[in-house]
Amino acid sequence: MNTKGFYVRMRLLQNNTRHYRNADKSNFCSRYFKWILWFSLSFYFFSSFLITNNKPTNSISRNTVSKTKHSRALIEELSLLKSTHNPQDTLKGMKVYVYDLPSKYNTDWLSNERCSSHLFASEVAIHKILMNNNDIRTLDPWEADFFFVPVYVSCNFSTVNGFPAIGHARSLISSAIQLISSELPFWNRSSGSDHVFVASHDFGSCFHTLEDVAVADGVPEVLKNSIILQTFGVKYKHPCQEVENVVIPPYVSPESVRTTLKMSPLNGRRDIFVFFRGKMELHPKNVSGRFYSKQVRTEIWRKYGNDRRFYLQRQRFAGYQSEILRSTFCLCPLGWAPWSPRIVESIVLGCVPVIIADGIRLPFPSSVPWAEISLTVTEKDVARLGDILGDVAATNLTSIQRNLWDPDVRKALLFNDPMVEGDATWQIMVALSEKLDRSHKKSSVF
Numbered sequence: 001m002n003t004k005g006f007y008v009r010m011r012l013l014q015n016n017t018r019h020y021r022n023a024d025k026s027n028f029c030s031r032y033f034k035w036i037l038w039f040s041l042s043f044y045f046f047s048s049f050l051i052t053n054n055k056p057t058n059s060i061s062r063n064t065v066s067k068t069k070h071s072r073a074l075i076e077e078l079s080l081l082k083s084t085h086n087p088q089d090t091l092k093g094m095k096v097y098v099y100d101l102p103s104k105y106n107t108d109w110l111s112n113e114r115c116s117s118h119l120f121a122s123e124v125a126i127h128k129i130l131m132n133n134n135d136i137r138t139l140d141p142w143e144a145d146f147f148f149v150p151v152y153v154s155c156n157f158s159t160v161n162g163f164p165a166i167g168h169a170r171s172l173i174s175s176a177i178q179l180i181s182s183e184l185p186f187w188n189r190s191s192g193s194d195h196v197f198v199a200s201h202d203f204g205s206c207f208h209t210l211e212d213v214a215v216a217d218g219v220p221e222v223l224k225n226s227i228i229l230q231t232f233g234v235k236y237k238h239p240c241q242e243v244e245n246v247v248i249p250p251y252v253s254p255e256s257v258r259t260t261l262k263m264s265p266l267n268g269r270r271d272i273f274v275f276f277r278g279k280m281e282l283h284p285k286n287v288s289g290r291f292y293s294k295q296v297r298t299e300i301w302r303k304y305g306n307d308r309r310f311y312l313q314r315q316r317f318a319g320y321q322s323e324i325l326r327s328t329f330c331l332c333p334l335g336w337a338p339w340s341p342r343i344v345e346s347i348v349l350g351c352v353p354v355i356i357a358d359g360i361r362l363p364f365p366s367s368v369p370w371a372e373i374s375l376t377v378t379e380k381d382v383a384r385l386g387d388i389l390g391d392v393a394a395t396n397l398t399s400i401q402r403n404l405w406d407p408d409v410r411k412a413l414l415f416n417d418p419m420v421e422g423d424a425t426w427q428i429m430v431a432l433s434e435k436l437d438r439s440h441k442k443s444s445v446f
């Protein structure tokens with residue numbers, strides 16, 4: 001067993017590690033810190049227990065009060081300890097091995113700074129965060145439940161329009177699979193079913209930005225057994241999700257959000273009633289029978305362009321996050337695909353997302369109570385937006401905001417590095433741990 005692990009490590013040890021080296025130190029510190037925290041808390045509760053129990057009997061009522069207070073605090077602290085202390089319980093001891101591919105498959109693209117910050121950058125973030133993790137990640141593929149294959153396909157920005165060109169995605173992924181399956185035994189062992197990929201652009205595992213082409217191409221044959229982490233998700237049958245998949249949030253930089261939040265608290269003044277900034281074509285082009293945003297954005301512009309409650313902007317503006325922070329409702333209409341980074345940005349900046357994308361499947365439904373923190377307006381009702389939002393503002397807006405401003409909800413959609421329990425990468429790991437029946441290691445144990 002050990003010699004095999006050693007052989008694999010030698011085989012794949014390449015220059016990639018230099019990019020993600022600082023991990024071990026910080027992990028050591030945090031582990032050490034947890035023990036000190038645990039020790040001091042135990043000491044605190046032990047001594048307060050002695051004190052409360054040594055009081056004379058005439059102070060019973062006060063004693064009871066302080067005791068309940070303590071025990072509530074104790075329960076809270078213990079659950080905190082339990083959760084920070086042994087995250088592996090939730091993840092059932094799951095281990096993930098990250099392939100060390102030649103840099104042309106991934107880190108070479110990072111020479112363009114946009115590669116790790118744009119809306120498709122979860123493919124970079126998840127890789128980087130796993131490399132910095134020593135609890136879930138294993139260096140020994142023989143002990144892994146899942147195999148993460150880090151290929152960045154969304155960083156080939158077109159010089160013409162600045163959008164990512166993903167025409168090379170299929171061949172880059174095939175070539176990576178060719179490499180790992182010829183050099184190591186793990187792909188062949190499971191036909192890739194315990195291997196995990198990220199497909200973070202419009203139509204995910206179909207690797208095309210136009211739905212009709214994406215649908216016609218379908219999921220590449222070579223990926224059909226694997227697990228795809230993708231931003232695309234709908235509740236109905238769709239060729240681009242005919243593969244084991246987990247819906248993940250689009251990437252929004254946690255640093256940019258933190259910077260914006262310094263400007264104003266979540267419950268501060270929101271002087272914009274309805275906000276949208278983005279592409280709103282007045283006369284959308286018919287692109288092989290489809291119209292951008294199914295003309296929903298055009299309809300919004302036509303109907304509400306002159307409505308003073310609506311702050312609608314069609315130009316790009318780098319400071320748009322500060323506008324979200326000033327807004328009560330943020331419109332999140334579909335584009336070419338149903339999903340949008342606006343949903344994440346609205347939530348983390350405390351603006352109630354108004355999701356207009358029929359049938360969309362949203363990330364992490366067991367952790368994020370979507371119905372309680374957002375509004376859904378069907379595409380055909382878009383002309384009634386004004387009335388609908390007016391009604392909500394007059395009735396249950398405060399309760400939606402209260403749910404929305406829950407830190408746990410806001411945490412679940414951001415990719416922190418290092419990973420924080422409850423954040424987006426954590427949620428992905430939880431979703432993977434629910435697929436452990438695909439793990440070769442687990443199935444060979446039983």
Ligand SMILES: *[C@@H]1O[C@H](CO)[C@@H](O)[C@H](O)[C@H]1NC(C)=O
Pocket residue numbers: 156165166167168
């Ligand atoms: C980048 O995209 C263009 C257009 O799809 C393609 O011709 C080119 O080969 C890609 N570059 C790489 C290195 O894959």
Ligand SMILES: *[C@@H]1O[C@H](CO)[C@@H](O)[C@H](O)[C@H]1NC(C)=O
Pocket residue numbers: 181182183184185188
């Ligand atoms: C995996 O299968 C392919 C195709 O059958 C074969 O070419 C390759 O050598 C196999 N890999 C290993 C490590 O045996």
Ligand SMILES: *[C@@H]1O[C@H](CO)[C@@H](O)[C@H](O)[C@H]1NC(C)=O
Pocket residue numbers: 286287288289290
């Ligand atoms: C859009 O173009 C397609 C051909 O590409 C045509 O069949 C269809 O009727 C057009 N739709 C509209 C609403 O103009």
Ligand SMILES: *[C@@H]1O[C@H](CO)[C@@H](O)[C@H](O)[C@H]1NC(C)=O
Pocket residue numbers: 371372373392395396399400
């Ligand atoms: C708020 O009201 C709207 C419109 O009546 C309803 O669809 C939504 O479910 C309500 N949300 C909450 C959290 O009560």
